Amino acid sequence: MSESPEQPGAGGQGRGGAAARQPLVGNKDGVVAVDPEPQPHVGGGEPDRHHDPPADARARSEAGEFAPPEGGWGWVVMFASMWCNGSVFGIQNAFGLLYVSLLENFGDKDDQHLQFKTAWVGSMSMGMIFFCSPIVSVFTDLYGCRKTAIAGAAVAFTGLIGSSFVTSLGPMYFTYGIVFGCGSSFAYQPSLVILGHYFKQRLGLVNGIVTAGSSVFTIVLPLLLKQLLPKIGLSNTLRVLSAFMFVLLLAGFTYKPLVPVEANSKTSKQKLDIRKIFNVKIWKFLGYRIWALGIPTALFGYFVPYVHLMKYVEETFNLENEEVLLMCIGISSGVGRLLFGRVADYLNGANKVFLQVVSFIVIGLMSMMIPVCRGFAGLIVVCLFMGLFDGCFISIMAPIAFELVGPENVSQGIGFLLGLMSIPMTSGPPIAGFLRDSLGDYKLAFYLAGVPPMIGGLILCTIPWIQYRKRKRQEKQPWVAGETTAKMLDKNSVKMPVAGSGEP
Numbered sequence: 001m002s003e004s005p006e007q008p009g010a011g012g013q014g015r016g017g018a019a020a021r022q023p024l025v026g027n028k029d030g031v032v033a034v035d036p037e038p039q040p041h042v043g044g045g046e047p048d049r050h051h052d053p054p055a056d057a058r059a060r061s062e063a064g065e066f067a068p069p070e071g072g073w074g075w076v077v078m079f080a081s082m083w084c085n086g087s088v089f090g091i092q093n094a095f096g097l098l099y100v101s102l103l104e105n106f107g108d109k110d111d112q113h114l115q116f117k118t119a120w121v122g123s124m125s126m127g128m129i130f131f132c133s134p135i136v137s138v139f140t141d142l143y144g145c146r147k148t149a150i151a152g153a154a155v156a157f158t159g160l161i162g163s164s165f166v167t168s169l170g171p172m173y174f175t176y177g178i179v180f181g182c183g184s185s186f187a188y189q190p191s192l193v194i195l196g197h198y199f200k201q202r203l204g205l206v207n208g209i210v211t212a213g214s215s216v217f218t219i220v221l222p223l224l225l226k227q228l229l230p231k232i233g234l235s236n237t238l239r240v241l242s243a244f245m246f247v248l249l250l251a252g253f254t255y256k257p258l259v260p261v262e263a264n265s266k267t268s269k270q271k272l273d274i275r276k277i278f279n280v281k282i283w284k285f286l287g288y289r290i291w292a293l294g295i296p297t298a299l300f301g302y303f304v305p306y307v308h309l310m311k312y313v314e315e316t317f318n319l320e321n322e323e324v325l326l327m328c329i330g331i332s333s334g335v336g337r338l339l340f341g342r343v344a345d346y347l348n349g350a351n352k353v354f355l356q357v358v359s360f361i362v363i364g365l366m367s368m369m370i371p372v373c374r375g376f377a378g379l380i381v382v383c384l385f386m387g388l389f390d391g392c393f394i395s396i397m398a399p400i401a402f403e404l405v406g407p408e409n410v411s412q413g414i415g416f417l418l419g420l421m422s423i424p425m426t427s428g429p430p431i432a433g434f435l436r437d438s439l440g441d442y443k444l445a446f447y448l449a450g451v452p453p454m455i456g457g458l459i460l461c462t463i464p465w466i467q468y469r470k471r472k473r474q475e476k477q478p479w480v481a482g483e484t485t486a487k488m489l490d491k492n493s494v495k496m497p498v499a500g501s502g503e504p
Contacts, residue, residue, distance in 0.1 A: 074198030078206050080251035082213035084191035087244040088184045090217025095122035096310035097225045101234045106169050115433035121172050122307050127426030128181025133418035136189040145190035149252035152186025153245055159183055160242035164235045187248055194255050208338045218330025222323035282413045287463045288404045292417055298360045298456025300424040301367055301449030307429040312442045317376055328380050329387035336391020344396045350403050350467035352396050357457040359393040364453035371443040
């Protein structure tokens, strides 16, 4: 794809992949809210003169049409977003190594529920990323991607620094689980929102590169943590990881607005806030309601291997290179995101859901295969398949949301879904830890972790059938409406006098 010679000072925002296909409306501090139809600005006021866009982009914006620059400063934003995805989810995915260190540093050997209590640290952090998503959507629309991302990175940095001074599990729930997780959520979502305002034709490629950032960091961070934890300890390792959040804070400054903004009145902001929070349109779609049920159901066991696999390998095989398994998941997940993202382009409509069905079934089977493997090589194969279909599941979230709720509702659709995902993502690993504490091994925990993904996959199978019936009804409606209109005209024509006929 060719590069557009855009000035580096131009910037902007959009929402995910689907949002870039529709007109965008300027909002507070340069954030661009998704809107199906170009609408006039509310509240009047003078445009923001600090970041004026290029003349051609301004002309298109005034005409109610927005055309992303397809390059220029957008490449810088892409790499900043890649760093965000990598640092946030790379640390989350590598928690298995931190988990082992937490057990060693804060664990009491006489505590019968130690695994259960420690697992809550990572689960709360991951859960907060998704739990805050609906709120982050509102903040991003109101205050802009740049301010939201910078504030989030600052909070995440504070959480990791605070965790480095903690000496027991109790405060770690707050510093690492809540503060770091919440900050990561506010930093992460704007990094995806902004991409659609810089790219449209290249958005598939850019999204693939950005989301592959977490795969790259999932490969590198386990190696780094394996070296740091024994040499400098848990506290100093957390301080090193906080440096990633500081770089993320600096990366947020690259999210420059592209479209001039009008100053909204306080009344209009309040109306926008209420409209955003209480948007119930998405729940009118039956396909989306089933999707919002199936995805959280499938994710009850999703995060279990990321938290407990390292400890399981340590107990079962007594190896010192267990981080290789996380690297395998990271490598194959990156391949899956690029591969299945491209495959999804060839599937029409809601048929993309079948890719998620296959993904969850395979992930469930692989979780059940973990206790069955008698050698480390078998675990590597299991992790490669798990990562591959993990990438498939993640890469087609936005395209499926676009098909189910339409472009005007896609941002809220994804936001609310991520919020629902927080419940199973948070509760799954602690339940697995409780089973380990109660039974003395992880076998039943991994067997049960494979059941929810398969059930969730079966629930999702009904969506394409429902969308097919909906499409058939819509195809019949124009014919029925046309037939009714014709009958009405024919009926009225009988009563109308005809000139020269002698009829009344």
